[in-house]
Amino acid sequence: MDLVIRGALVVDGSGAPGRRADVGLAGGRIAAVAPRLTGRTVLDAGGLVLAPGFVDMHAHSDLALLRDPAHTAKAAQGVTLEVIGQDGLSYAPVDDRTLGALRSQIAGWNGGGPGDDAVAFDWRTVGEYLDRLDRGPDGPSSPGLAVNAAYLVPQGTVRMLALGWEDRPATDGELAHMKRLVAEGMEQGAVGMSSGLTYTPGMYAPTAELAELCRVVAAYGGYYCPHHRSYGAGALGAYAEMLGLARDAGCALHLTHATLNFDVNAGRAAELTALLDRALAEGVDVTLDTYPYLAGCTTLGALLPSWAAVGGPEATLARLRDADTAARIRHALDVEGSDGSHGVPMDWSTIEVSGTGDPALGHWVGRRLPDFEAARRLLLDDRLATTILQHVGHEENVRAIMAHPAHTGGSDGILHGAKPHPRAYGTFPHYLGHYVRELGVLTLEECVHHLTARPAARLRLPDRGLVREGYVADLVLFDPATVASGATYDEPRRGPVGVPYVLVGGEFVIREGRRTDAVPGRTIRRGRRG
Numbered sequence: 461m462d463l464v465i466r467g468a469l470v471v472d473g474s475g476a477p478g479r480r481a482d483v484g485l486a487g488g489r490i491a492a493v494a495p496r497l498t499g500r501t502v503l504d505a506g507g508l509v510l511a512p513g514f515v516d517m518h519a520h521s522d523l524a525l526l527r528d529p530a531h532t533a534k535a536a537q538g539v540t541l542e543v544i545g546q547d548g549l550s551y552a553p554v555d556d557r558t559l560g561a562l563r564s565q566i567a568g569w570n571g572g573g574p575g576d577d578a579v580a581f582d583w584r585t586v587g588e589y590l591d592r593l594d595r596g597p598d599g600p601s602s603p604g605l606a607v608n609a610a611y612l613v614p615q616g617t618v619r620m621l622a623l624g625w626e627d628r629p630a631t632d633g634e635l636a637h638m639k640r641l642v643a644e645g646m647e648q649g650a651v652g653m654s655s656g657l658t659y660t661p662g663m664y665a666p667t668a669e670l671a672e673l674c675r676v677v678a679a680y681g682g683y684y685c686p687h688h689r690s691y692g693a694g695a696l697g698a699y700a701e702m703l704g705l706a707r708d709a710g711c712a713l714h715l716t717h718a719t720l721n722f723d724v725n726a727g728r729a730a731e732l733t734a735l736l737d738r739a740l741a742e743g744v745d746v747t748l749d750t751y752p753y754l755a756g757c758t759t760l761g762a763l764l765p766s767w768a769a770v771g772g773p774e775a776t777l778a779r780l781r782d783a784d785t786a787a788r789i790r791h792a793l794d795v796e797g798s799d800g801s802h803g804v805p806m807d808w809s810t811i812e813v814s815g816t817g818d819p820a821l822g823h824w825v826g827r828r829l830p831d832f833e834a835a836r837r838l839l840l841d842d843r844l845a846t847t848i849l850q851h852v853g854h855e856e857n858v859r860a861i862m863a864h865p866a867h868t869g870g871s872d873g874i875l876h877g878a879k880p881h882p883r884a885y886g887t888f889p890h891y892l893g894h895y896v897r898e899l900g901v902l903t904l905e906e907c908v909h910h911l912t913a914r915p916a917a918r919l920r921l922p923d924r925g926l927v928r929e930g931y932v933a934d935l936v937l938f939d940p941a942t943v944a945s946g947a948t949y950d951e952p953r954r955g956p957v958g959v960p961y962v963l964v965g966g967e968f969v970i971r972e973g974r975r976t977d978a979v980p981g982r983t984i985r986r987g988r989r990g
Contacts, residue, residue, distance in 0.1 A: 461486045461499035462966065468510035468937060472927040473912035475905050483510060485933045488966035488980075492929060503961070505937055511908045512925050513540025513607075513934035513962065514888045515915035517749040518685075518716050518870030521609070522550050523570040526579050529597040529979060531606035533875055535969045536955045537888040538936030538962050541608040541924070541984060543870075543915075546716065547687045548616030548656035551581065552589035553641055558620050564773040567817050567845040568759035571876045586613060587648030590983040597979075605981030607964055608934070610919060612654040612685055613645035615673060616662025625772040627664045635672060642676045649985030651919055652682035654716070657689040657698070658800055659762055660769035667705055674709035681920060682986060683712035683745075691756075692722040692802025692852075696731055703739045706746065714918055717872045718748035718861060721756060721852040722804045729860035736866055747918050749870030750861050752890050754853030755949070757814065757874055757881040760829075760839055760846040763806070764789060765798035773844055780840050790832040806832070810851045813838070815877020817845025825878040847877045849949075859901050862891075868915040882952040886945025889956035893944035904940060921984065933966035 461484035470493065471478040482497040483490060516534065519542035525531060534542060544550065549566050551559075559581060560574060567573030572581075583589040590611060596604045622637045623630060630638065642653055653673060657663045674684045684706060688698040699715065706713035720728050739746055761769075761776065768789050769776050779785040792798040797805040808831055813824040821842050829835050829848075838846055861867065869891060873884030883890075888911060895901045902910065916925025923931045936959065943958030962970035967980040 461491050461497065462501065464497045464499035464502045465505050465510055465937070466502050468505035468508050470927055471509050471511045471905055471908045473512040473908055473925050475909040477905060478509065483927060485966045488933055490927060490929055490931050490933050493927060507939065508937045508960070509904070509940050510927065510935060510937050512912035512927055513936050513964065514538045514869065514911045515540070515919070515925070516542045516871050516873070516887070517714070517868045517915050517918070518546050518872045519544050520546060520569050520872070520874050523572045523579050524875045525593060525605050525609060526597050527571070529602070529606065530975050532955065532975045533873070533885050533953070535606045535962055535975060536959060537886070538938060538959050539607055539888060540934035540936070540962065540964050541610065543610045543612065543651070543919070545612035545614050545650070546654050546685070547659060548614045548654050548662035549659060550614040550617060552583060552586045553621065553645060554584055554617065555621060558617070561772045561774075562617060562620065564844060566759070568761070568815065568847040569874050569876060573817055573845055585648060586611065586645040586650055590649050590985060593983050602979060604979035606969055606979055607981040608984050609981065610651045610984040611649065612652050613642050613650045615653055615655040615665065615670070616659055618642060619661050619665060623661065625661045625770055625775070627766065627770050629666060630669055635669060638673060639676050642673050643680070646677065646680035646682055646986060649983065650682065651984070651986050652714070653677045653684055655684070655686040657686060658802065659687070660766055663689065663766055663799065667701060671705050671709045674705060674711035678709060678711035680986065683714050683918060685714045685716050687716050689799075690802045691719055692804040693724050693797060694803050695720055695725055696728070696735065699732060699735055703735060703744055703746065707739070707742065707744050712745040712918070713747075715746065715748035717870060718750055719756070719853060720857045720861070721850075721854070722802065724804065725857065726854050727856055729857040733860065733864050736864060740866065747866045747868055747914065748861070748864070749868045750858065751870060751872050751883045751887050752858060752862065752895055753881070753883050754851065754855060754858065755881060756850040756852060757872065757883070758848060758850070759844065760835060760848045761844040763793065763798065763801045765792040765800055776844065777840060780836055786836055794832055808832070808835070811835070812849040812851065813846060814849050814879045814881065815847035816842050818842050822878055847874060847880075849881055859895070859899075862895065863901055867910050868918065869911045880952050882945065882947035882949055885953055886947035886956060889938075889943050889959060890945035892938065892940070893958070897940065897943070919984070933963055935963045937961040
């Protein structure tokens, strides 16, 4: 065997109690799990837990994987697989007409806006994008990624290609076009489809249109991953819509960052879990993910009412410049509660600027926005590239939802910006340190199961997510007594503690707490083993 990891407490991902064992690796896979093994190299792991690598079910690393070969933000947490293409907006499939506007719209998530040439956008299809990822940040001379990546076809991007930013039902021809694009993306390796139903233009799709696309996804064995229509005033109805859609379309469902936020939802997690339990009893194949923090994170422009975004980013900026239209936008936000702000009138004191596209506006980072006029000026000056934190969560809801048996972990980590959300750098150690060791919301074995085997099952990966002979050697070793997130809201890029070793495909990407230069990660494509 190439490597024997000796004497760790093996928490194998199944939920079974941990046991002391040696784990032997050969050819990038787990060759044996036994009381005593020998190999060419031995790593003494006494005092550490050995678990499958963590799966980040909601990641925004679509460009970060290409910008940053080290990708330490995720590798250092023990993440060995990220699911990207989230919230209905990503960079494939695209055409020359839509790419520029799309880059502007989600620059706050990923960078990559107009004038940012750090990544060459030399792909157009899903397959070409996945091929580009496999070539790695440095291209053919250094193929591979820090961690593995799976991709969801983004429904908003698909609608953009077929209809632009128009708020209307699709024609029969446009719907057929969207279905072809989804089918092509699935055939080229996507594992499912995402939506961002508080983001334009995906939010313009009626339920029946989404159901038609989900039937295509289901035919390929994929799953639907919606950011549903509200996490605020209409949250429970929005969850019910998605559960009903999945039932009618016969499509597996994964509810992404499944939170209940804002004052209207304080203490209502039991209502959500009851909805989930009824759906599961009726045979709906549903899972969900959460991040273990109270604040949300998105772009400032996402809060605007959807009618203000019709026509795309340039049309949005024109409306913000016009005083009369800006007054209508302010009323929608401050009085009515826009659909972009989840139907809740704005409390600007909850909005903290976390990043700007223009470095000259960096003095805003870390500050709360006082009112709409300040937000309007910032959106115009930064051309919609501003990222924010929303301090609107509830601890009792976070704990109750993460304890549900359908739960998995997802960071929703936006790595771009001067002061990102700490979940981008700390989600998985925070689960293990705070919610397992300190609070006991989950047992160690339960938590590891939530972060490994359960998401691997949702992704239909036959050889990942467990410490088991024949499985890919995506592994993490951590100290259960010390593991913790170093990232805080004040210092969000501090690395975790207590995670000394991480392996991807049997290669160390973290060794003795430091990033190696290995890039063994690859795209994980639907229907492809290994």
